Ligand SMILES: Nc1ncnc2c1ncn2[C@@H]1O[C@H](COP(=O)(O)OP(=O)(O)O)[C@@H](O)[C@H]1O
């Protein structure tokens with residue numbers, strides 16, 4: 174478990190600090206008193222039944238959703254209602270979605286260079302060099318000039334990862350990155366994520382891929398009905414869950 | 430039949446069988462594939478054979494092309510003199526003949542300005558596009574004069590020149606304004622949303638003729654008497670706001686079909702509102718809206734004929750003026766046929782271009 178050893182040496186600098194977070198969709202209480210500290214280089218896997226608030230939680234972390242109570246700071250920047258703090262947080266946190274959300278009218282390379290060129294004002298050539306390196310890292314340099322619609326799901330998700338990495342984020346958020354994929358494509362995406370984890374990226378992954386969780390997670394977090402019910406290291410969590418709902422959930426996803 | 434047998438699991442990829450054909454097969458498949466297809470085809474061929482010669486005869490073979498008055502038309506076909514004798518008027522209205530070079534140059538430059546918009550593979554496209562953006566100003570200057578050119582009053586402009594001026598200005602301005610209105614109607618800022626919505630609903634809810642009357646009759650009453658806005662400017666203004674209201678709704682339809690994930694992805698990457706609109710959302714929304722946008726362009730172009738009711742002589746106005754002349758009375762068929770053909774040509778070109786654009790864009794991505 175080289176990842177964990179590497180992590181143990183690192184300082185315990187907290188990069189994501191969520192305190193007493195409450196979030197409502199109109200009158201629906203979607204997050205209830207969520208507290209979570211993530212240290213630099215830490216890998217968190219979030220799991221729980223559908224509708225338990227996992228997406229809502231990580232979407233709050235980069236201000237895709239607004240919250241009503243509590244606080245979130247990312248890299249020392251507290252998310253407020255102003256564009257400035259929101260942009261400062263988004264500059265640190267990249268995100269990959271379940272449905273990739275690539276831009277269909279741009280080529281793979283253009284997808285990757287768009288934000289560096291327009292947000293970071295990077296010269297086009299430099300942005301392309303960086304993008305090509307990252308496309309190599311996710312193992313699809315040959316598809317650079319294709320359009321997303323011409324790629325398989327697994328390839329698209331890897332492009333999405335490369336696109337996020339082009340902004341050189343300190344933190345990566347993944348919202349069920351493999352659950353829209355055909356089974357044979359899941360591992361190619363997970364491989365890229367494992368590689369990323371081994372490079373020391375701070376990650377929060379919503380996923381039900383328990384093999385992945387065992388391999389890279391420092392902590393597994395179980396959510397239900399908008400609350401964090403249990404958090405533990407993966408070995409303990411999978412072998413010996415304390416919470417009844419966590420037991421039931423695990424038996425459902427591991428059972429068949 | 431000696432079909433080759435392959436072992437299971439080792440079947441190679443074979444070329445697809447060729448569709449057999451040739452023209453006879455195509456005709457049979459398209460025109461005579463069932464007995465009722467055949468009947469329709471035969472009836473249509475019969476009608477074509479019996480009326481086409483008559484039509485061609487009237488249009489061309491026994492038509493008089495160059496005559497000075499109706500009484501000289503003796504061959505029994507169309508009397509095209511009503512067009513040819515005052516052809517410059519159909520083109521330029523009452524524009525001073527010694528200055529015809531100015532509208533001519535403006536039309537030539539219009540083609541230059543359109544080229545980089547219509548075709549993406551042009552060398553130095555960036556510089557051509559900058560010219561396209563400044564083109565409306567150049568055209569204004571050439572047509573109206575001033576700044577060193579002899580001024581021409583807008584009452585002198587007419588015929589196809591007026592039709593094209595109204596059409597091109599309307600199209601060039603209604604698209605960007607329509608985009609802004611569509612974005613405004615979906616804005617998170619209540620004041621902007623309210624303004625855009627009210628603007629669109631008010632303009633759409635009133636017939637354009639009413640708006641034209643208001644602009645020509647009512648507006649001057651409200652303005653101080655020393656402020657005189659040129660009639661043509663007022664009419665262009667009305668055409669533009671009218672067309673933009675429709676354009677806005679067409680584009681809003683396109684915007685609505687863009688999935689939320691596209692907005693979220695561009696947010697997450699830190700793009701600003703205008704960056705995400707111009708780089709991500711609009712390119713996709715406009716592509717989806719092409720049929721509706723071109724539809725609006727075509728109807729705007731035809732709606733320009735409404736200006737005859739406020740006393741302007743566009744192509745249709747010139748034609749009607751010719752018809753009311755004693756020497757040409759009763760030649761409505763020829764005049765309306767000619768005007769219909771001119772409008773059809775322009776509208777058809779727009780429609781073909783939109784198909785070309787859709788094909789080009791759909792080749793690049795799904
Ligand atoms: N935009 C929204 N408006 C209203 N309710 C929502 C919205 N998004 C999510 N919810 C509700 O919040 C709860 C948590 O959703 P979500 O975070 O997407 O769950 P998960 O990702 O764990 O499946 C669900 O009950 C869902 O119906």
Ligand SMILES: [Mg+2]
Pocket residue numbers: 227228229348349
């Ligand atoms: Mg979810």
